[in-house]
Amino acid sequence: MRRGSNQLRLADYNQAVVLDLVRRSPGVSRADLQRESGLSSQTISNITRRLIDDRLIRESAPAGSARGRPSIPLVIDRDGAYSVGVHIDPARLTVVLLDLEGRVRLGRQERTPQATDPARTTAVIAEVVDGLLTEADIATDRVLGLGIAAPGPLDVDAGLLLDPPQLPDWRNVRLRADLHEATGLPVLLDKDVTAAATAELRSCGAGSNTFVFLYLGSGVGASIVLDNQVVRGTTNNLGEVGDLVVDPDAEQLEWSGRRGGLAAACVPEALVLQAARVGLMPLPNLNDYVAVDDACSALCDLASAGDAVASRLLERAARRVAVGLGVLVNLLDVPRVVLGGPLWSRLGPAFLPVVPDLVARELVARERVLVQGSAVGDQVAAVGAGELVMDHFLAPRASALMMG
Amino acid sequence: MRRGSNQLRLADYNQAVVLDLVRRSPGVSRADLQRESGLSSQTISNITRRLIDDRLIRESAPAGSARGRPSIPLVIDRDGAYSVGVHIDPARLTVVLLDLEGRVRLGRQERTPQATDPARTTAVIAEVVDGLLTEADIATDRVLGLGIAAPGPLDVDAGLLLDPPQLPDWRNVRLRADLHEATGLPVLLDKDVTAAATAELRSCGAGSNTFVFLYLGSGVGASIVLDNQVVRGTTNNLGEVGDLVVDPDAEQLEWSGRRGGLAAACVPEALVLQAARVGLMPLPNLNDYVAVDDACSALCDLASAGDAVASRLLERAARRVAVGLGVLVNLLDVPRVVLGGPLWSRLGPAFLPVVPDLVARELVARERVLVQGSAVGDQVAAVGAGELVMDHFLAPRASALMMG
Structure with missing residues (x-):
C-alpha cells in the first residue's frame, strides 16, 4: 500500500486560480496572470515561484521581442502532477493515469471481478492502480487523487453506491472511503455518465x-x-x-x-x-x-x-x-x-x-x-473521472466531494 | 391603431442596470446603487434623476436614522411602465397587462378565432390589446412592448411560427412583424412553454x-x-x-x-x-x-x-x-x-x-x-410573455429578439 503526503493538495485558493489560468492559457506571462487574476504583482511572483519549485509549471523560452525585456511564457509542467481515473462498469474495469495536461499516460482495461463481495473488487482496483503507478514510475505524492466513475444511483456527497441495478451486491457500499483506505489517495466518486460527459466536453474545441x-x-x-x-x-x-x-x-x-x-x-x-x-x-x-x-x-x-x-x-x-x-x-x-x-x-x-x-x-x-x-473512446468515463480530480484541486469549483 | 414613441425603450445599458437593481432590491439607496453597479456617484445621481423624471422609480420615506442625514430609499414606480403578454393557445387567447412590478393589472381570456387566415387572428389580438389598454386607461407610450407566447416550433430570432402542428394554417407566419404592424408596439415572440417557465420561476422564492x-x-x-x-x-x-x-x-x-x-x-x-x-x-x-x-x-x-x-x-x-x-x-x-x-x-x-x-x-x-x-394559474404563459418583455428592456440579457 502506498501512502504519501502531498503539498499540492494543500494549495490555497489563489494558487489554484493561477495554476488554472496557466492550464487554460499556455504561455501566459506573469503580467498576464496579474491582470487576469486581479492579484498583486508580489503575490503572482510568490505563487509562480512556488509552482515552479513544486514542478507544476515551468518557464518556457520567450518569443523574440523587438525591444525591452521579453516576458517569460509560463506553461504547465505536465509531469508535475497526475490523477488516476477509474471506471467501474459491471463487466469492464478501466483505469487511466492522466498527467497535468490531461493526457492519458497509461491505461488498462480489466474484467471487473464478478465477486459478490465488494471488498474483493475494491482490493482489485487498488492493485491495478498500484501496478499502473509502478509501471509509470510515479511516486504517490505526485498523484493528486483518484476519481471513480460508477453506475448510479449514487450518493455523491457521501461517497456511496446506493442501489445500482447493474451491481446487485453493491447496495450502500462506501466505495469512496473503501478506496481511500485501500490506496491512501484522496478519492472522489461520481456517476459514470457525468464523468463521461466531462471528458467528452474537454475534448471539444472552444x-x-x-x-x-x-x-x-x-x-x-x-x-x-x-x-x-x-x-x-x-x-x-x-x-x-x-x-x-x-x-x-x-x-x-x-x-x-x-x-x-x-x-x-x-x-x-x-x-x-x-x-x-x-x-x-x-x-x-x-x-x-x-x-x-x-x-x-x-x-x-x-x-x-x-x-x-x-x-x-x-x-x-x-x-x-x-x-x-x-x-x-x-x-x-x-x-x-x-x-x-x-x-x-x-x-x-x-x-x-x-x-x-x-x-x-x-x-x-x-x-x-x-x-x-465519442472523440475520447472507450475509456471516456475513466478519463472523465481523472479530470474531475484535476478540477477539484486545480480549479476549485462546485463538484463531487473528495475523501482524504 | 395606437402608435407612440417611448423614451424608456431607448434607455442606455447603465440605466437598465440601475433600474434592474431597484426592481430586485426595493428600498436601495443611491450609495447602495453606486456600490452594486460600480458606476460613479455622478452617474448614479444622473440616472436616478432621469428615472424619477420618467416615473420609473420614486423616492420613498427614509427609515429613522440615529445620526447623520438618512439615505433615501428608492423603489419602483409600478405605474411607470407596463408590458402586455399574449398567449396564443389554439383554443384560448389570453392577454394580460403587467405593471413595472410584474403584477397583473388586467387580464382577459377570449376564444382563439378559428379563422384559417392568420391575419384575422392578428387583427383580433390587436383589438383585444387595444381594448385592454383603453380599459386600463394607459397610454401606449407607457407600454414597453408586447410579448407573444405561441406553440412551437418557432424561429424566435426571425419572429416566425414555423409549422406548429396545433395551428395548421399558421405555417411560416411572421407573427412578430404582423403584430408590430398591427399594434405599433415593440413585439417579442417566444415559445409558450418558455414563457410559462419564466413566469413560474418569478413566482418562486429566493x-x-x-x-x-x-x-x-x-x-x-x-x-x-x-x-x-x-x-x-x-x-x-x-x-x-x-x-x-x-x-x-x-x-x-x-x-x-x-x-x-x-x-x-x-x-x-x-x-x-x-x-x-x-x-x-x-x-x-x-x-x-x-x-x-x-x-x-x-x-x-x-x-x-x-x-x-x-x-x-x-x-x-x-x-x-x-x-x-x-x-x-x-x-x-x-x-x-x-x-x-x-x-x-x-x-x-x-x-x-x-x-x-x-x-x-x-x-x-x-x-x-x-x-x-402552477402558482401563477391559467394565465401563466401570458404573464411570462409580459415578463420576457420587461426583462428585455430592464435587464438586458440574452433573450428573444424584439421587433420595433
Whole structure:
C-alpha cells in the first residue's frame, strides 16, 4: 500500500486560480496572470515561484521581442502532477493515469471481478492502480487523487453506491472511503455518465458546446452538456433513461427491465437474450456480467462478419436507440448527440451508418442533429473521472466531494 | 391603431442596470446603487434623476436614522411602465397587462378565432390589446412592448411560427412583424412553454429553483428550469414531448399523434376522441379547437360530477402523464415538477390527488419528487410573455429578439 503526503493538495485558493489560468492559457506571462487574476504583482511572483519549485509549471523560452525585456511564457509542467481515473462498469474495469495536461499516460482495461463481495473488487482496483503507478514510475505524492466513475444511483456527497441495478451486491457500499483506505489517495466518486460527459466536453474545441451524451455499457445512461456545463441533477443522478419506452411493440424479455424500454433495446443483457431467443447463441449466465459482455461481443462479431440474423438484431437495436435519441433531442433541443461508453466501439459499426437518419425522422422542431461517436473512446468515463480530480484541486469549483 | 414613441425603450445599458437593481432590491439607496453597479456617484445621481423624471422609480420615506442625514430609499414606480403578454393557445387567447412590478393589472381570456387566415387572428389580438389598454386607461407610450407566447416550433430570432402542428394554417407566419404592424408596439415572440417557465420561476422564492414545467393546453410541452435559469434549447424550441411514449398498450386513436404518446394521453383532442369512443359524448368537429376545448371541459365536468366512466378516463390520463413525468425526472434529476397551462385548472382536480404517488413509482434514483400545480394559474404563459418583455428592456440579457 502506498501512502504519501502531498503539498499540492494543500494549495490555497489563489494558487489554484493561477495554476488554472496557466492550464487554460499556455504561455501566459506573469503580467498576464496579474491582470487576469486581479492579484498583486508580489503575490503572482510568490505563487509562480512556488509552482515552479513544486514542478507544476515551468518557464518556457520567450518569443523574440523587438525591444525591452521579453516576458517569460509560463506553461504547465505536465509531469508535475497526475490523477488516476477509474471506471467501474459491471463487466469492464478501466483505469487511466492522466498527467497535468490531461493526457492519458497509461491505461488498462480489466474484467471487473464478478465477486459478490465488494471488498474483493475494491482490493482489485487498488492493485491495478498500484501496478499502473509502478509501471509509470510515479511516486504517490505526485498523484493528486483518484476519481471513480460508477453506475448510479449514487450518493455523491457521501461517497456511496446506493442501489445500482447493474451491481446487485453493491447496495450502500462506501466505495469512496473503501478506496481511500485501500490506496491512501484522496478519492472522489461520481456517476459514470457525468464523468463521461466531462471528458467528452474537454475534448471539444472552444466555443459553446451543447450536446447529449448517450452512454452504452453494461447499462445505458445519458448526460447533458449545456453551453460547456455538465448538468448533474440536484442529487448528482441525472441520466436514468433505461425505462424510456422506445418500442411499444417490443417483445417481453425474461428480465427485470421495462418492456420496450431503452435498456431493453441496447444493453448487453437484453441483446444477448434476444440473440439466444432467435437461436444465434446459447444463453450465458446472466448473473455474470463478463460472460454477458463476451456474448455481446460475439453477437457484434457475427454481425460484422455478415451474419444476417445478427445484423438485423443490431439494426433493430439501432432503430430503437434512435427513437430514444429523438425523445432526448425533441425535449432538450440540442444540436448534437454523442454516443460512447465501453459498448460503443462494438455497436458503432452497426449504428453509425443508420442512426443519424433514423433520429432525423423523429425530430419535431429541428431538421437534423449531429450524431457522433465519442472523440475520447472507450475509456471516456475513466478519463472523465481523472479530470474531475484535476478540477477539484486545480480549479476549485462546485463538484463531487473528495475523501482524504 | 395606437402608435407612440417611448423614451424608456431607448434607455442606455447603465440605466437598465440601475433600474434592474431597484426592481430586485426595493428600498436601495443611491450609495447602495453606486456600490452594486460600480458606476460613479455622478452617474448614479444622473440616472436616478432621469428615472424619477420618467416615473420609473420614486423616492420613498427614509427609515429613522440615529445620526447623520438618512439615505433615501428608492423603489419602483409600478405605474411607470407596463408590458402586455399574449398567449396564443389554439383554443384560448389570453392577454394580460403587467405593471413595472410584474403584477397583473388586467387580464382577459377570449376564444382563439378559428379563422384559417392568420391575419384575422392578428387583427383580433390587436383589438383585444387595444381594448385592454383603453380599459386600463394607459397610454401606449407607457407600454414597453408586447410579448407573444405561441406553440412551437418557432424561429424566435426571425419572429416566425414555423409549422406548429396545433395551428395548421399558421405555417411560416411572421407573427412578430404582423403584430408590430398591427399594434405599433415593440413585439417579442417566444415559445409558450418558455414563457410559462419564466413566469413560474418569478413566482418562486429566493434560493435555487430547479424544476420541470409540464404545459397542458391544446398541446402538451415541457420546459426546464435549472438553478434559476430557464433552459431554452439552442433553437429556442426546447420541450417537444408529445411523442414520448407513456403507454405502450394504448389504443390507436383516429388522429395523427403517436399511439401511446404523451400527447395522445392528455391533450383535449385525444381525450375527446377517447370520450366519444366510450359513448360519453358526440365527437365535436376536430378542426375546431374551441369546440374540442369545450368538449374537454364537458368531460372534466362529468368527472367532477361523479360520472364513473369520465373519472376512469381521466384517471388513466393521470397514470399516463405520471409515466411521462417519471421519464423527465429520471432523466433530469429535478426535485420538483410543476403542472400548468390553460387545461390545468380542469385536469387538476383529477390529477393532483393521484399523480404524486404515481410519479414516485416511476423513479429510479429518487424516493420522491414534489408535484405541484402552477402558482401563477391559467394565465401563466401570458404573464411570462409580459415578463420576457420587461426583462428585455430592464435587464438586458440574452433573450428573444424584439421587433420595433
